[in-house]
Amino acid sequence: MDLNPADARFAARLAELFPEDVLRPVAPRYLEEPRGRWHGQAGVLALPHDTTQVAQLVRAAGDARVGIVPYGGGTGLVGGQVKPDGPAPLLISLERMTRVRGIYPTENVMVAEAGAILADLQAAAAEAGRLFPLSLAAEGSARIGGNLSTNAGGLNVLRYGNARDLCLGLEAVLPNGEIWNGLSRLRKDNTGYDLRDLLIGAEGTLGIITAASLKLAPIPAALGTAIMVVPSPAAALELLSLAREQVAEGISAFELINGEGLRFLTEVLPDVRQPFDGTPEWSVLIEFGLSSGLNPQEQLEHLFARALERGVVRDGLIAQSQAQRHELWMLREQIPAANRLIGSVSSHDISIPISSIPEFIMRGREVVAGLGPFRINAFGHLGDGNLHYNVFPPKGRDRADFATMTPVVKRAVHDLVDEMDGSISAEHGIGRLKADDLQRYADPAKLSAMRAIKSALDPLGIMNPGAVLV
Amino acid sequence: MDLNPADARFAARLAELFPEDVLRPVAPRYLEEPRGRWHGQAGVLALPHDTTQVAQLVRAAGDARVGIVPYGGGTGLVGGQVKPDGPAPLLISLERMTRVRGIYPTENVMVAEAGAILADLQAAAAEAGRLFPLSLAAEGSARIGGNLSTNAGGLNVLRYGNARDLCLGLEAVLPNGEIWNGLSRLRKDNTGYDLRDLLIGAEGTLGIITAASLKLAPIPAALGTAIMVVPSPAAALELLSLAREQVAEGISAFELINGEGLRFLTEVLPDVRQPFDGTPEWSVLIEFGLSSGLNPQEQLEHLFARALERGVVRDGLIAQSQAQRHELWMLREQIPAANRLIGSVSSHDISIPISSIPEFIMRGREVVAGLGPFRINAFGHLGDGNLHYNVFPPKGRDRADFATMTPVVKRAVHDLVDEMDGSISAEHGIGRLKADDLQRYADPAKLSAMRAIKSALDPLGIMNPGAVLV
Numbered sequence: 001m002d003l004n005p006a007d008a009r010f011a012a013r014l015a016e017l018f019p020e021d022v023l024r025p026v027a028p029r030y031l032e033e034p035r036g037r038w039h040g041q042a043g044v045l046a047l048p049h050d051t052t053q054v055a056q057l058v059r060a061a062g063d064a065r066v067g068i069v070p071y072g073g074g075t076g077l078v079g080g081q082v083k084p085d086g087p088a089p090l091l092i093s094l095e096r097m098t099r100v101r102g103i104y105p106t107e108n109v110m111v112a113e114a115g116a117i118l119a120d121l122q123a124a125a126a127e128a129g130r131l132f133p134l135s136l137a138a139e140g141s142a143r144i145g146g147n148l149s150t151n152a153g154g155l156n157v158l159r160y161g162n163a164r165d166l167c168l169g170l171e172a173v174l175p176n177g178e179i180w181n182g183l184s185r186l187r188k189d190n191t192g193y194d195l196r197d198l199l200i201g202a203e204g205t206l207g208i209i210t211a212a213s214l215k216l217a218p219i220p221a222a223l224g225t226a227i228m229v230v231p232s233p234a235a236a237l238e239l240l241s242l243a244r245e246q247v248a249e250g251i252s253a254f255e256l257i258n259g260e261g262l263r264f265l266t267e268v269l270p271d272v273r274q275p276f277d278g279t280p281e282w283s284v285l286i287e288f289g290l291s292s293g294l295n296p297q298e299q300l301e302h303l304f305a306r307a308l309e310r311g312v313v314r315d316g317l318i319a320q321s322q323a324q325r326h327e328l329w330m331l332r333e334q335i336p337a338a339n340r341l342i343g344s345v346s347s348h349d350i351s352i353p354i355s356s357i358p359e360f361i362m363r364g365r366e367v368v369a370g371l372g373p374f375r376i377n378a379f380g381h382l383g384d385g386n387l388h389y390n391v392f393p394p395k396g397r398d399r400a401d402f403a404t405m406t407p408v409v410k411r412a413v414h415d416l417v418d419e420m421d422g423s424i425s426a427e428h429g430i431g432r433l434k435a436d437d438l439q440r441y442a443d444p445a446k447l448s449a450m451r452a453i454k455s456a457l458d459p460l461g462i463m464n465p466g467a468v469l470v
Numbered sequence: 471m472d473l474n475p476a477d478a479r480f481a482a483r484l485a486e487l488f489p490e491d492v493l494r495p496v497a498p499r500y501l502e503e504p505r506g507r508w509h510g511q512a513g514v515l516a517l518p519h520d521t522t523q524v525a526q527l528v529r530a531a532g533d534a535r536v537g538i539v540p541y542g543g544g545t546g547l548v549g550g551q552v553k554p555d556g557p558a559p560l561l562i563s564l565e566r567m568t569r570v571r572g573i574y575p576t577e578n579v580m581v582a583e584a585g586a587i588l589a590d591l592q593a594a595a596a597e598a599g600r601l602f603p604l605s606l607a608a609e610g611s612a613r614i615g616g617n618l619s620t621n622a623g624g625l626n627v628l629r630y631g632n633a634r635d636l637c638l639g640l641e642a643v644l645p646n647g648e649i650w651n652g653l654s655r656l657r658k659d660n661t662g663y664d665l666r667d668l669l670i671g672a673e674g675t676l677g678i679i680t681a682a683s684l685k686l687a688p689i690p691a692a693l694g695t696a697i698m699v700v701p702s703p704a705a706a707l708e709l710l711s712l713a714r715e716q717v718a719e720g721i722s723a724f725e726l727i728n729g730e731g732l733r734f735l736t737e738v739l740p741d742v743r744q745p746f747d748g749t750p751e752w753s754v755l756i757e758f759g760l761s762s763g764l765n766p767q768e769q770l771e772h773l774f775a776r777a778l779e780r781g782v783v784r785d786g787l788i789a790q791s792q793a794q795r796h797e798l799w800m801l802r803e804q805i806p807a808a809n810r811l812i813g814s815v816s817s818h819d820i821s822i823p824i825s826s827i828p829e830f831i832m833r834g835r836e837v838v839a840g841l842g843p844f845r846i847n848a849f850g851h852l853g854d855g856n857l858h859y860n861v862f863p864p865k866g867r868d869r870a871d872f873a874t875m876t877p878v879v880k881r882a883v884h885d886l887v888d889e890m891d892g893s894i895s896a897e898h899g900i901g902r903l904k905a906d907d908l909q910r911y912a913d914p915a916k917l918s919a920m921r922a923i924k925s926a927l928d929p930l931g932i933m934n935p936g937a938v939l940v
Binding site: 104105106107108109150151153157158162164165174176178179180181182184185186187188189190191192193194195196197198200201202206217218220221237240241244245246247248249250290291292293294298299302351352353354355381384385386421422423424425426427428429430434438441442443444445446447448449450452453454455456457468469 | 574575578579620627628632634648649650656657658659661671687690691710711714715716717761763764768769821824825851855891892895897899900912913914915916917918920923926927938939
């Protein structure tokens with residue numbers, strides 16, 4: 001069914017239905033996205049105050065056959081938040097719905113509205129003596145509704161899971177404008193189909209999340225952080241196994257760092273202090289967050305000793321102070337910044353079955369070498385099997401020189417990922433960037449089930465048209 | 471659309487399509503369920519050897535408009551596995567598909583076919599030096615496909631989650647006979663809608679799970695078990711908070727025991743040894759499973775000392791040997807057996823927001839007292855907010871004397887659960903037993919979304935007709 005644009009007539013209709021302050025001119029920031037690949041169409045922007053208004057907006061859009069783009073913090077990396085073509089959409093930004101509706105420390109639960117900024121939720125949890133574990137680079141501006149809609153990952157997935165794992169229940173407006181009151185604070189509830197996990201990760205194509213019931217965790221009594229140099233990615237996996245044997249869920253982070261990333265830092269961010277004299281080809285940032293009876297430094301020392309004995313590590317540095325911890329994390333966090341300054345030919349957010357990662361890294365190197373004189377920085381959330389696998393021009397050359405190679409490299413990397421039972425989108429989602437890839441790589445039975453569900457819940461096709469399913 | 475019975479003509483058609491050994495006479499055990507509430511209709515029984523045969527069976531049933539009841543271990547407690555009325559169904563039992571397809575210790579992943587018995591999977595994981603944490607009373611005969619289809623809970627949910635949380639991916643036959651190859655071993659995969667969690671908990675109404683990729687965990691280095699007497703359910707929650715502060719995820723079990731349950735043991739199972747001289751009204755069985763640096767006995771002693779100081783516990787017993795651990799668990803595990811011997815007027819598998827449990831217990835007592843001279847045994851997975859809330863006749867009387875009260879008690883308890891934002895099915899599912907309750911208590915927007923999804927994926931209505939949605 002063809003959609004109509006969110007034009008002046010539609011705006012006039014909304015102006016009759018809503019208080020004046022709900023509709024706003026579309027400021028440019030709503031039409032941009034972090035990677036600058038797309039520019040959204042303006043259409044109409046609505047800033048509802050509450051869930052009832054969200055529902056009224058969805059019904060009005062349905063009546064007028066106008067597409068809706070739900071808007072969170074605008075930090076998504078796959079273009080789910082901008083509609084660059086076709087009829088202009090109604091943008092519904094949740095930015096006014098930021099309330100924490102309740103915190104239940106005994107239950108380790110927090111109920112918050114979808115427009116709440118992730119960092120604010122972390123702070124609210126901390127104030128109640130609890131941890132809200134979702135943590136990612138954009139947390140200062142990302143909003144929880146968007147985090148849930150994209151099933152965001154980030155730094156703490158290994159221990160606490162991704163956004164889906166941190167959500168107990170949702171309130172949402174479904175495409176027919178009905179409000180689903182599913183804000184359960186229950187840990188166990190087997191009453192019917194799991195709508196929650198269907199809306200989580202649907203990127204706004206099956207409804208608009210308006211509030212969520214979120215899991216909190218105890219704050220670990222003590223944190224310890226180390227960087228350990230490993231001879232290979234396979235050794236890094238052995239180190240992970242040793243660490244798991246030792247502290248089980250106590251591993252809060254296990255991040256692979258590639259020598260290429262450290263060389264990039266030297267090249268473009270020389271002020272970032274590097275912990276080792278040489279540039280180790282592979283190292284791992286490990287964080288332990290332990291309960292009160294255990295000393296994380298001692299546990300990291302013990303791990304290092306055991307790993308050294310087995311030849312699994314070569315060198316290591318255990319942070320002895322909060323400042324040193326911070327410095328080790330800065331190293332890890334500045335790698336994406338260095339990547340951006342170098343400028344990639346193609347970057348990939350992929351996952352691979354964990355035990356296949358060493359093979360993937362080896363085969364990926366061969367595949368990419370066959371395409372040109374590229375540099376590869378493969379790093380990230382090794383404990384989750386999630387690599388940020390980025391391909392760069394050789395030193396001294398510019399990404400612009402290789403612009404035509406971008407689709408070739410991307411295709412070759414994704415083909416290898418697919419062949420090795422991996423995912424072409426580990427944590428960023430599909431959005432518009434990977435909608436074609438989804439068609440290519442997804443299981444056909446899954447795709448047809450997804451289409452059937454989409455048609456059943458959104459027969460008019462108004463919810464985030466062009467995202468995920470094309 | 472009306473369904474046809476799985477009659478002799480349909481059996482003859484299947485006999486043409488399948489090798490002789492796939493079709494079997496329907497033995498009585500396939501038509502019974504543990505609580506003896508329903509007797510299933512015979513129809514036709516098929517025992518496929520592989521996923522391809524499951525798909526062929528589903529297509530054949532679709533062509534003939536014959537309903538299908540997927541059959542696992544037959545241990546479900548809500549009648550999802552028996553179709554007592556309407557046209558006789560095709561029973562598809564997965565009992566021949568029991569293979570462990572692979573174990574990946576580095577990944578903490580096991581891939582198994584749906585017919586594998588839960589206890590066998592626990593053993594296979596243990597052999598690989600890992601823990602498969604799903605554990606429940608029926609584990610010796612329940613099959614993993616059924617566990618997933620009902621999103622089974624059990625004893626280890628507090629730490630490791632329910633069946634859904636332990637599943638990374640599925641292979642399933644969808645109602646149109648297509649095979650979905652979703653056996654992902656990935657921890658992170660954001661490529662489209664979450665079909666996995668939609669099929670999990672759908673109780674066979676959206677397809678047949680044929681295999682699953684399951685999460686394993688490290689085996690805790692040491693276990694410690696204690697029973698602590700608490701002055702009230704509220705104190706039990708404080709004890710849980712203290713334990714969490716101390717060992718975080720290290721709490722493997724936190725089970726509330728009610729004095730009524732202990733009196734039942736004295737009454738009908740006097741050989742079960744009880745740890746305290748009197749009969750404490752409330753006590754908690756706590757298990758710590760800790761990593762190598764910590765001694766669970768010491769940690770339990772430390773917890774007990776802290777709790778005693780705050781008046782949160784009154785008495786306690788920490789197991790000093792494997793035999794004592796076993797004895798404490800026997801106590802907990804014999805309570806359901808005692809319940810059965812006493813014979814309940816009405817039993818409920820409910821969950822309540824954890825912090826509301828003390829209030830629920832108090833108000834429940836008032837509500838039930840208003841209905842008759844009943845005894846209440848409220849016990850179970852307190853850490854998950856999941857109570858088994860069972861109502862019994864007074865001592866010396868028989869449940870048969872109160873048969874007419876069963877629906878009244880059930881309705882009153884469920885009304886209170888609903889009023890307090892709880893769930894009328896925490897871990898057993900809906901099946902046929904609670905299909906009417908689902909209509910009464912479920913959110914209307916959720917129910918209509920469920921119906922839309924069911925019609926979209928199973929337009930002929932052949933998958934487990936009469937279960938979940940009526």
